[in-house]
Amino acid sequence: DGGITQSPKYLFRKEGQNVTLSCEQNLNHDAMYWYRQDPGQGLRLIYYSQIVNDFQKGDIAEGYSVSREKKESFPLTVTSAQKNPTAFYLCATRDWDTGELFFGEGSRLTVL
Amino acid sequence: GESVGLHLPTLSVQEGDNSIINCAYSNSASDYFIWYKQESGKGPQFIIDIRSNMDKRQGQRVTVLLNKTVKHLSLQIAATQPGDSAVYFCAENIRQAGTALIFGKGTTLSVSS
Numbered sequence: 001d002g003g004i005t006q007s008p009k010y011l012f013r014k015e016g017q018n019v020t021l022s023c024e025q026n027l028n029h030d031a032m033y034w035y036r037q038d039p040g041q042g043l044r045l046i047y048y049s050q051i052v053n054d055f056q057k058g059d060i061a062e063g064y065s066v067s068r069e070k071k072e073s074f075p076l077t078v079t080s081a082q083k084n085p086t087a088f089y090l091c092a093t094r095d096w097d098t099g100e101l102f103f104g105e106g107s108r109l110t111v112l
Numbered sequence: 113g114e115s116v117g118l119h120l121p122t123l124s125v126q127e128g129d130n131s132i133i134n135c136a137y138s139n140s141a142s143d144y145f146i147w148y149k150q151e152s153g154k155g156p157q158f159i160i161d162i163r164s165n166m167d168k169r170q171g172q173r174v175t176v177l178l179n180k181t182v183k184h185l186s187l188q189i190a191a192t193q194p195g196d197s198a199v200y201f202c203a204e205n206i207r208q209a210g211t212a213l214i215f216g217k218g219t220t221l222s223v224s225s
Contacts, residue, residue, distance in 0.1 A: 031211050040218075042201060042215040043215040044215075092155075094211060103155035108153075
C-alpha cells in the first residue's frame with residue numbers, strides 16, 4: 001500500500017522531555033514536510049526537506065529539529081525548548097508532477 | 113504571516129443543499145491552489161485543485177472557482193451530504209517562494225439531516 005505512515009498516533013510526554021515523531025513514506029517523493037495544527041487553526045509549517053540530507057526551517061521551527069538521512073524518512077524531534085508542544089502534527093510529501101501535497105494521518109502530542 | 117484566509121470559520125447547511133466555502137488570498141504570485149477536507153483526528157485529504165491559468169474546475173459534486181481579479185477562491189459542494197461534514201482548507205502555492213503550500217485557517221462545514 002502506498003502512502004505516508006506517521007507514528008505514534010498518540011503520544012504523551014512530561015515537560016522537559018524530548019520526543020521524536022516518525023514519518024515514513026513509500027511514494028518515492030523527494031519533498032517532505034512537517035506541519036503543526038492547533039485547535040481551530042490552520043496548518044503551520046515547521047520544517048521541510050526538498051531532498052535527502054537537506055532541510056529548511058519553516059515558519060515555526062524554534063524548539064524542533066529534523067533529519068533527512070533517507071528519502072523515505074523525515075523524523076521530527078520536539079525538544080524541551082518548545083514552550084507549547086501540545087498539538088496535532090502532520091507529515092506530508094509532495095508530488096512534483098502534479099503539485100499535490102499528500103498527508104499522513106497525524107500524531108497527537110500531549111504534554112502533561 | 114498567512115496570505116490565505118477564509119471568510120467564515122463555520123458553515124451550517126441542510127442535507128441536499130449546495131454549500132459554498134470561500135477563501136481569499138493576497139499573493140498575486142500564487143499559481144496553484146488546492147482544497148483539502150479534514151475529518152476529525154485525521155490528516156487532510158485532497159479534494160480538488162486549480163492552476164492560475166484556469167477559472168473553473170469541476171470534480172465529482174465539487175467545483176472550484178478562481179477569480180484572480182479579486183484574489184478569491186471558492187469551493188462549491190453540490191447536494192451536500194452528512195459525510196461532507198468536516199473542516200475545509202484552501203492552500204496556495206506561491207511561485208518561487210519555496211516548496212511548501214500555505215494554508216488558511218479552515219471552515220468547519222456542518223451538515224444536518
